[in-house]
Amino acid sequence: MDPTLPPLSASLAGTGRPTAGARIAGLGAYRPGTVVSNEEAAAAAEVDADWIAQRVGVRERRYATPAESVVSMAVEAGSKALADARATAADVDVVILATCSMPSPMPNGAASVAAGIGCRPAAGFDVNAACSGFCHGLAVADALVRTGVAGGVLVVGSERMSDWVDAQDRNTGPIFADGAAAALVLPSEQPAIFPVAWGSDGDQAALIAISPVSGHMEMTGRKVFRWTTSALPSVIDEACQRAGIAPADLKGFVPHQANLRIINSLAEHIGAAGIVTATDVTDAGNTCGASVPLAFHALRQSGRVHSGDPVLLFGFGAGLTYAAQVVLCP
Template sequence: MFSPSSAPAGFPGTAGSRIAAVAGVRPERVVSNEELGGGLGVAAEWIERRVGVRERRFAGPEETVTAMAAGAAAKALSTAGLTPADIDLLVLATCSMPSPMPSGAASVAALIGAPHLAAFDVNAACAGFCYALGVADGLIRSGTSRRALVIGAERMTDWVDPDDVDTATVFADGAGAAVVVASEHRGIHPVEWGGDGDKAGLIAIPDRHGSVGMQGQAVYRWVTTELAAVAAAACARAGIAPADLRGFVTHQANLRMIERLAKSLGATNAVVARDIVETGNTSAASVPLALARLIDHGQVRPGDPVLLMGFGAGLSYAAQVIACP
């Protein structure tokens, strides 16, 4: 129970923050292109050629947004050698909660056994994790927080029309979490973020009982013509050239889009995350899931400079260079 006399005085500001660990949770059910395409009347090869997905994960009844988020958080904490008691902030990036209240973050805090944490949601859709990471970095550097959980978790299948070829072939479910801690040196460089609200309707759920609609070609043009400059600006804010990157982890929206962005940026020495092939588009969960896969497979090493970039509905974008945990 909170009491004013027991409230902490706060922490001194720090030079920076860093990601201490990252982990992901994918639902049990694997859905192949053959299974999905059969119901939609399209060939498995057509799906892969169009969006780059071979299979994806669909959540079961018990695999809720908050349950998956809590599972990813527990894995990340274990990897970092910390417990929920060591954390003072939880930020959940999601756009697929079944209800606007209570916040998903409050429920996740309770599920991990830390119900008194400062906890709140961020809804920037597919850019959400990078937005949340920027917020956590700022709060730690200001001295407001010392150790934070930043989570992206989605059940996009709850909001997709299963008969819509444009969305049903790409969206999927999952969660990824990062433990962010204070550091003497910047392991999370300044975020480059923004959006284009004039185009907000290109990806939208028109009402609370509706399903997501997407003008895919217009979104593709926006990403491939405008966002390489955002990635370059994030590199500049970190003081490195794109060729210095060792990892390139963008929102997993479309494989052709991802590869075109990497080429346009000139990330010639970076391993490009292609988690979409086996996981699909998990919105705010896609960046931490893709980063965790690169780390688990040994494709990036501790200290490597890695660009993270999310983009999507809003239209919102956020990018920052991190030091790989």
């Protein structure tokens, strides 16, 4: 071993023993301080501010400053998740960074996040499944913990989407935004993260992509809307089935915060009174891979879901990719 590396933590030394389950032990979030109103976004995209609110349900969004990078926001969110779980950096064996907005493909972001939090020499790797990235990362974390490969996994969704959209493009500029949120996954005597229902439809990957000409993200919004509202409701049923519950048994629903019309359409599919649906998009915009954990954190902070409540997390987006799992609220 490299003598410059710190010694293996107790949790690393104790891996290799499968556990009955895994749980989310803590959540943390970081929202950039720069708030951008609909009036500002509308002026750039040459649309009406009310059109943005009616079309996508966004009232305001947050943009990162030059000092707030994908990595630095992830470090802040991850540190808060550890504090929420009353854990330390030594409890983290793996850091998974869900992002599609790193400024460069190398180096990855996760290793820098691990170093920033003090988790070195934890393993660190990025997951790029765009808006479903956090749910993909959570599924991997669950498997790593349950099989004993890791004693603790920090999953962070962090995005600077403002770098990748053209503010003048009405299809993307007023919608996408920045932020980060994280979850610490630890062993549990009973499963509290249930099997994922996931998949992809790569034949439609071109519907959301970075243009090789402009370098900006381009999206065919109407076709994405149709795909989401027609192909994905069955994924809700499958995720609940894999958790052994009916959709009506859910206490909370946290879909990707794409836009309010999609959120409401998916919530109508569940159709049960008493289920609280996260609508963080109204104040945060679409933060892509950070969307689901940011909305989950906000929903929990609001007191509308409580510890032990079954909550359905559901990410979907570019790729086209999707992933959903029922979790018990920490």
